[in-house]
Amino acid sequence: MENCIEVKNLTKSYGNREAVSNLNLTVKKGEVFGLLGPNGAGKSTTIDCILGLKSFENGSVRVLGMNPTKERKRLFEQVGVQLQFSSYQGNIRVGEICEEISALYRSPADYGDLLGQFKLDQYRKQPVTKLSGGEKQKLSVLLALIPQPEVLFLDELTTGLDTEARREVWQILTDLKEKGLTLFLTSHYMDEVEVLCDRVCIINQGHALVTDTVPKLIQNSPYKRLEEAYLWVMKEEIAI
Amino acid sequence: MKKFLTLLKIEGKLSLRCIDSIFFGVCMPVGIMILIGLIAGQNPATTDAGYTLIQSSFGALVTVGICATAFMGIPLTIADYRDKKILKHFFVTPVSPTMLLWVHAVINMLLSMVSALLIYAVAKTFFGYEMIGSKLMFMLSYLLVMVSMYSLGLLIASLCQTVKTANVVCSIVYFPMLFLSGATIPFEIFPKPLQTVASFLPLTQGIKLLKSASLGLETSLLIPLFVLVGSLIIGIILSMRFFRWE
Numbered sequence: 001m002e003n004c005i006e007v008k009n010l011t012k013s014y015g016n017r018e019a020v021s022n023l024n025l026t027v028k029k030g031e032v033f034g035l036l037g038p039n040g041a042g043k044s045t046t047i048d049c050i051l052g053l054k055s056f057e058n059g060s061v062r063v064l065g066m067n068p069t070k071e072r073k074r075l076f077e078q079v080g081v082q083l084q085f086s087s088y089q090g091n092i093r094v095g096e097i098c099e100e101i102s103a104l105y106r107s108p109a110d111y112g113d114l115l116g117q118f119k120l121d122q123y124r125k126q127p128v129t130k131l132s133g134g135e136k137q138k139l140s141v142l143l144a145l146i147p148q149p150e151v152l153f154l155d156e157l158t159t160g161l162d163t164e165a166r167r168e169v170w171q172i173l174t175d176l177k178e179k180g181l182t183l184f185l186t187s188h189y190m191d192e193v194e195v196l197c198d199r200v201c202i203i204n205q206g207h208a209l210v211t212d213t214v215p216k217l218i219q220n221s222p223y224k225r226l227e228e229a230y231l232w233v234m235k236e237e238i239a240i
Numbered sequence: 241m242k243k244f245l246t247l248l249k250i251e252g253k254l255s256l257r258c259i260d261s262i263f264f265g266v267c268m269p270v271g272i273m274i275l276i277g278l279i280a281g282q283n284p285a286t287t288d289a290g291y292t293l294i295q296s297s298f299g300a301l302v303t304v305g306i307c308a309t310a311f312m313g314i315p316l317t318i319a320d321y322r323d324k325k326i327l328k329h330f331f332v333t334p335v336s337p338t339m340l341l342w343v344h345a346v347i348n349m350l351l352s353m354v355s356a357l358l359i360y361a362v363a364k365t366f367f368g369y370e371m372i373g374s375k376l377m378f379m380l381s382y383l384l385v386m387v388s389m390y391s392l393g394l395l396i397a398s399l400c401q402t403v404k405t406a407n408v409v410c411s412i413v414y415f416p417m418l419f420l421s422g423a424t425i426p427f428e429i430f431p432k433p434l435q436t437v438a439s440f441l442p443l444t445q446g447i448k449l450l451k452s453a454s455l456g457l458e459t460s461l462l463i464p465l466f467v468l469v470g471s472l473i474i475g476i477i478l479s480m481r482f483f484r485w486e
Contacts, residue, residue: 051332073334081332086325091257096250103246104335147333 004029004151004182010059019045021206032183034197042206043186047155080144084155088128095124105147114142134165154185190227202233209237247343255347265308266355269301273359277367291455294367299450303423305355309348310389311414317344318397319406328486373456381453385446388468391475398483417443442471
């Protein structure tokens with residue numbers, strides 16, 4: 001299978017502090033890959049570096065075989081991104097933000113169809129700020145799907161959502177996975193990761209501790225659930 | 241181009257939904273023009289002046305729209321969009337975030353031009369205003385004042401890290417410019433010391449330029465031109481140096 005995302009020896013520092021240190025990871029086409037770790041572990045920095053939003057001292061990044069900084073315009077016709085803590089223009093309406101994002105791409109998806117699929121149709125004329133947390137997150141996935149991407153980046157998509165909304169977003173992502181979309185996500189919820197991800201990489205303080213499939217990761221730990229296995233990996237690391 | 245126009249349409253709608261930019265940029269200067277017209281009518285600006293108070297105020301009032309967009313509209317929008325990571329998000333699309341900045345520059349230009357045209361229409365229809373000087377010279381001067389003030393607005397957006405500081409700085413810059421430069425209150429009625437201080441404001445020089453263009457005065461415009469072009473260059477250079485997308 002071909003590699004969708006290739007990160008080799010990625011190193012990024014802020015002043016003296018190394019945020020990401022010698023990170024290697026590959027994500028295959030059609031795979032759902034989870035980047036896990038505590039707050040401040042370097043997850044968002046890693047995503048920013050992969051997307052070419054931040055420069056880095058060392059290493060190389062390829063997404064769909066392209067260099068994200070040099071081939072930005074071509075690459076982002078095929079990549080959808082949802083950034084952490086991002087938000088929208090003050091009084092923009094749902095239909096307007098969809099129209100605006102669609103205008104940026106050469107062959108955008110029909111956002112009317114997507115709105116229907118995501119059950120957001122009735123909010124078209126509503127201001128985005130009036131949506132509930134779950135609806136807002138669904139909208140942000142929808143917007144990331146407008147380019148008809150091959151790869152989708154989702155940074156802490158479900159943080160702050162209630163159980164029901166979280167399930168709904170999972171369902172959307174599972175459907176996308178079945179369609180063969182490659183997903184790169186970060187999350188703090190291990191139940192979610194267990195459901196969605198094929199492979200995960202656990203990082204702490206910029207170092208990759210382990211990269212493996214979810215079943216293998218659990219197998220290699222003395223526990224039965226990913227959450228315990230995750231905590232065990234983190235603890236082992238401190239012991240070392 | 242289609243991308244640009246779609247963005248212009250949507251962002252334009254968003255701008256129109258904010259009442260404050262319309263109020264400060266369009267309604268207020270038109271209101272002042274009506275007031276001056278009602279108070280002074282066709283009276284000459286000073287007893288021996290060859291022009292009316294309306295004629296002498298016109299060049300100043302058209303800058304109110306520029307002032308509102310340059311020191312409120314542009315920097316506050318940029319600071320807000322940066323805060324909300326909207327600018328950053330454009331980096332992960334095929335379109336450059338610079339396009340979004342251009343879209344807003346055009347929106348604000350249109351808004352200030354609408355303001356100027358409305359003032360002109362009101363002054364002409366109701367108070368018989370006629371421009372004494374060359375219209376072309378006036379328009380060129382207007383454009384220079386506009387780009388020069390916009391570059392200062394961009395500079396504010398570049399130097400302020402958060403929306404809060406941008407808000408404070410905008411108020412600190414906007415209100416003195418509005419009241420002391422002669423845009424709303426005629427510069428000539430200020431006491432001499434205040435005139436000296438106010439002359440340091442770039443907009444004061446801009447208004448001098450517009451006034452003499454609209455009145456067809458034969459005065460030396462070296463200082464206003466120097467100040468405006470200087471502000472433009474300094475504004476652009478420093479903005480390029482300090483601008484942050486996030």
